[in-house]
Amino acid sequence: MSALLEASGVSVDYHRRGAPALRAVDGADLSLARGEILGLVGESGCGKSTLGRAVVGLLPAAGRIRFDGHPIVPLGRRRRAPGMRGLQMVFQDPYASLNPRRWVGDQVGDGYLLGGASRREALRRAGELLERVGLPADAARRYPHEFSGGQRQRIAIARTLAAEPSCIVADEPISALDASAQASVANLLVDLVRELDMGMVFISHDLSVVRQIADRTAVMYLGRVVEAGPTQELWSSPAHPYTRALISAVPRADGAGVLPVELPGDVPDPARPPSGCRFHPRCPLARPECSRDDPPLVVLRDGRSAACVLQNAGEPARPLADSTTHIGKDAT
Amino acid sequence: MGALLEVEDLTVWLATRRGPRMAVDGLSFQVGSGEIFGIAGESGSGKTMTAMALLGLLPHAARTSGKAVFEGRDLLSMSARQLRAVRGRRIAMVSQDPSTSLHPMLSIETQLTEHMRHHLGLGRSEARGRAVELLATVRIPDPEQALGAHAAQFSGGMRQRIAIAVALACEPRLLLADEPTTALDVTVQAGILRLLHRLRAERELAVVVITHDLGVLSAVADRICVMYGGRTAEVGPRENVLTRPRHPYTRGLLDALPHPEGGAAALRPIPGSPPSLGEVPEGCPFHPRCGYAVPDCRTERPAPVLVEPGHASACPPDPLGGIA
Numbered sequence: 001m002s003a004l005l006e007a008s009g010v011s012v013d014y015h016r017r018g019a020p021a022l023r024a025v026d027g028a029d030l031s032l033a034r035g036e037i038l039g040l041v042g043e044s045g046c047g048k049s050t051l052g053r054a055v056v057g058l059l060p061a062a063g064r065i066r067f068d069g070h071p072i073v074p075l076g077r078r079r080r081a082p083g084m085r086g087l088q089m090v091f092q093d094p095y096a097s098l099n100p101r102r103w104v105g106d107q108v109g110d111g112y113l114l115g116g117a118s119r120r121e122a123l124r125r126a127g128e129l130l131e132r133v134g135l136p137a138d139a140a141r142r143y144p145h146e147f148s149g150g151q152r153q154r155i156a157i158a159r160t161l162a163a164e165p166s167c168i169v170a171d172e173p174i175s176a177l178d179a180s181a182q183a184s185v186a187n188l189l190v191d192l193v194r195e196l197d198m199g200m201v202f203i204s205h206d207l208s209v210v211r212q213i214a215d216r217t218a219v220m221y222l223g224r225v226v227e228a229g230p231t232q233e234l235w236s237s238p239a240h241p242y243t244r245a246l247i248s249a250v251p252r253a254d255g256a257g258v259l260p261v262e263l264p265g266d267v268p269d270p271a272r273p274p275s276g277c278r279f280h281p282r283c284p285l286a287r288p289e290c291s292r293d294d295p296p297l298v299v300l301r302d303g304r305s306a307a308c309v310l311q312n313a314g315e316p317a318r319p320l321a322d323s324t325t326h327i328g329k330d331a332t
Numbered sequence: 333m334g335a336l337l338e339v340e341d342l343t344v345w346l347a348t349r350r351g352p353r354m355a356v357d358g359l360s361f362q363v364g365s366g367e368i369f370g371i372a373g374e375s376g377s378g379k380t381m382t383a384m385a386l387l388g389l390l391p392h393a394a395r396t397s398g399k400a401v402f403e404g405r406d407l408l409s410m411s412a413r414q415l416r417a418v419r420g421r422r423i424a425m426v427s428q429d430p431s432t433s434l435h436p437m438l439s440i441e442t443q444l445t446e447h448m449r450h451h452l453g454l455g456r457s458e459a460r461g462r463a464v465e466l467l468a469t470v471r472i473p474d475p476e477q478a479l480g481a482h483a484a485q486f487s488g489g490m491r492q493r494i495a496i497a498v499a500l501a502c503e504p505r506l507l508l509a510d511e512p513t514t515a516l517d518v519t520v521q522a523g524i525l526r527l528l529h530r531l532r533a534e535r536e537l538a539v540v541v542i543t544h545d546l547g548v549l550s551a552v553a554d555r556i557c558v559m560y561g562g563r564t565a566e567v568g569p570r571e572n573v574l575t576r577p578r579h580p581y582t583r584g585l586l587d588a589l590p591h592p593e594g595g596a597a598a599l600r601p602i603p604g605s606p607p608s609l610g611e612v613p614e615g616c617p618f619h620p621r622c623g624y625a626v627p628d629c630r631t632e633r634p635a636p637v638l639v640e641p642g643h644a645s646a647c648p649p650d651p652l653g654g655i656a
Contacts, residue, residue, distance in 0.1 A: 043517040044488070148605050178374045179544055183588040183601035190598065205517060208547075212590035212599060249518040251525070251547035253589055255574030259529055259551050260522035266487045 003066075004199040005032040005055060005087070005167050010063035011223075012047070012054050022271050024050040026223035027063070029297055032167065032199040037190065039214030039231065040203045041246065045267050046220040052169045052203045056089045067167065088160035090189075092172035094152035098144040104130070104155050105140025111162030129158040133188060150181025154188065161192070167199040168192075175206065186213055207250050211235055216303070219243045222270055222278040225297055229304030229317075239306040239317035241285045277309070285310065285321060335362040336505055336538050337386075340399040342408075344381050344562075346609065347393035353610030355381040357562035358398070358635075365505065366536040368528065370553030370570070372546055372585070374606045378562035379542045383508045387425060388415040402506065421451045424499035428511035430491035434483035434498070440467075441479035443498055451502045466497040470527060489520030496527065503535070510542045525552050546585060550574055555642075558582045561607050561617030564636050568643030578645035578652050581618045616647070624651035 007030040013021040025047040032038045042048045054061035057072045057080075065072040070083045091097045099107055108129055109122030117125065127140040133154040135147075144152055153173060160168060170189060174182040190213050193200045204210050210217055211231060218228040219242065227240040238244040248261040265282040268274055274281050280290035290309060298313035299305045311318060344356040356378040363369040373379045384390045386400055386407055400407040403422065407415070427433045435443055444466060445459035454462070460479070467475035470493040483491055492512065499507055509528065513521035529552050531537050541553060549556050550570065557567040558581065566579035577583045584602040604621040607613060613620055619629035626649050636644035639653065 043519060150605060178606065179585060180374065180588050180602040181605060183599035187598050187601065207518065208590040209599075246519065249522040251518075251522075251545075251551040253546035253550045253574055253586060255550055255571040257550065257552075257570060259526050260518070262522040262526055263519040264523075266489065266520075 002033070003031040004034045004036075005030070005065075005067050005201070007031070007051075007055050007065045008063060010051060010054055010061050010065060012050050012059055012061045014050075020271065024223055024270060025054060025061070026273075028220065028223065028225045030055065030201070030218060030225065030228075032201060034166065034199050035193065035197045036216065037193055037200045037202055037214045039210030039217040040201055040220065041205065041207055041210050041217060042220035043246075043267050044205065045222075045270065047223040047270070048203050048220050049171050051220070052089070052171045052201060055201070056087050056169050057084065058089070085163050086166040088163050088165040088168050090153075090156055090160055090168060090170040090173045093176050094144075094149060094156045095176075097156050098152060100144050102143075103140065104142055104144060104147075108140070108155065108159045108162055111159065111164075114163075126158070126162065129161050130155070132161070133158045134184075148181070150177050150185055153177060153181075153185050157185075157188065157192070161196075165198060167201075169201045169203070171203045172205065173202070174209065175204065182209070189213075207246060219246065222267060222273055224278065224307065226279065226308070227304075227306045228297075229300075229306075230302070233302065233304060233317070237317060237319055239300065239304060239311050239320070240279075240308045241283050241310075241320060242279045244320055245282075245284075277307075336365045336367075336403065337363040337540075338399070338401045339382075339386075340401070342382065342385060342398040342400060343396065344378070344385050344390065345395045346381070346391060348610065350610070352395065354612070355562055355609060356385065357612070359559070359562070359564055360398075360636075361557050361564070361567060363506065363538050363540060365538055366532055367555065368532055368539045368541060368553050370549035370556040371540060371542045371559060372544065372549055372556060373559035374544055376561075376606050376608055377559040379559050380510055382559075383425065383510050383540065383542055386508065387419055387423065388412070389419075417451075420447045420504075421502045422504050423506045423508065424502070424504040426492070426495050426499050426507065426509045426512050429515050430488065430495045431483065433495050434491060436483055438482070439479065440481055440483070440494060444479070444494075444501055447498075448501050462501070463497075466500055467494070469500070469531075470494070470497045471523075472497070487520075488516055489523060492516060492520075492524055493527065496524075496531075500531070500535075500537075505538060507531075507537055507539045508542070509539060511544070512541065513548060514543065514545070521548070528552055546574065546589065558585070561612040563617060564644075564646055565618065566643075566645045566647075567636060568640075568645075572640065572643045578639045578643070578650060579618075579647045580622050580624050580651065583652060584621075624649060 010028045012025040013023050015021050028051050040048045053059045055065050057074050060074040067087045105123045105126040109126035112122035112125050127137045130139045131137050174185050214231045217231045217234050218225050221242050227243045245263040251260045276291040276293050280286040295307045295309050297305050297307040301316040304317050340360050342359045345352040346355045371379045385396050396408050444463040448454050448459045464475045467478055472478050513524050553570050556570050556573045558565045560581050565581045587600045615630040616634055619625040634646045634648050636646040638644050
């Protein structure tokens, strides 16, 4: 399986006036195949959005990022290389990403105009795309404010499709939407990926949606990918204690009245990450060496990888020891 | 468990450019002392306006009718002066975003103590002592030092804990929490939910949790009211509403959630979108989106009726009644 989008050792620094640079992503690895949905999850501030922006070239990054065999060049004043058109991004807030003063059809058709189509032709094809994402064809001659949040996100998706992408990076594409719109926009994205044989990085803080739609999941903590693997296996037997903590914090709407498990402590300041394994101060399974040794992300068996001393390269993921005595205690 | 708050036929009209529009339409519910009552609904369902009406904080030129009896007195007919004595003292509120509900320039101590001194007439050192206790109650590390700090020095989860401490300062009997965890990560959300659950037990505090997230209500609520188009669709004990819903809207909300066991099945959205203010359809407000609608649903406006003890649903055809 050759990778459509591949990132290794990616680091992104934010330069701040009067303060040392902040390393938001620090040596993260990702790979995505055609027709695959990769869920990228983690707490806020873990660097998942920054990594998403870096892999499409919206942010300058150190490390190696390749799309379809070409290196990614960060967006600058020059025209984007033609090979990069196939890599597109969907943003969180469809209220901010659409121009309120232009017809929806014109905004969707921009991609065709760049490809050399006439305005009339672009508008006609934009109408087709709008129908494809579940909107009426006359939507092309209307303005964004005439649509609900879910419809606007469909418009934003139609606009990326005009570039005929082979890969989409979607950053929290359903987080700003109502419950029922969330489900329908998520379904639309899945359908498009399957139908057009694209790849998609689906960045979300909503773990239950990622579990439902992602083929593989990557979990980030403090600028690093700490675990990645097929979604079902990662959920049923997490290999990294942080993955398990995230999963057990998700409340279920099953009516059972079970309080979710709390992960004590806050995400540390990324400007001053802890020594050794970055998760060790919050880790219920931490050993003495964890405060000293920084474990790399190693490849395990069955397409899984993890960055934890408890896991050994080339071996199947070892089940994590029960830690209820630590995290199960009422730490409120 | 006598009702601490009894809302009866609450109706709220908001002033719009096209005249008054109904945001809450004849809502009734009770909250007992020490009970966690959940109000669920999508945007525009009227859940936030319900809380604002109880606090007398509705936007300018809004009108209300009905009753909201709290500790024997009707909040809706109180004067502004009487309300000020209740608000922050007997009823407190926690809002979604702690970075806007806390003042950025005032110290945590000032924000925690000003209403204790105002409402309870405490002196500076007495109020300070209680502020330290409160911060310890909501598990802020090093409370003494936290008093001198400002909101920006804390993480989102810690800020929400401080906002809860501010709300608890005058020992209210009722806490209104509007989307208290929506802006937080799941790991932090878990801590806040545990905190609300503990406060209820320790202080017999009644909490109304308003959220769109049924998972949150499943974790902490004793009873749940599902709102749609300003009205009650369904109300009852947590387990009944979430495992044996009787209203098609509740069923639809639950079906739209990702399946807890995962799997490749597609998500099942409710078709259409919720009505916006002033555009609530005639008849049952949910009928245009309902897979079970019958002709009567277009004309009859159903009120909630008991379907089993303590569990009411506003759906007379009751298509889910026969399904266990």
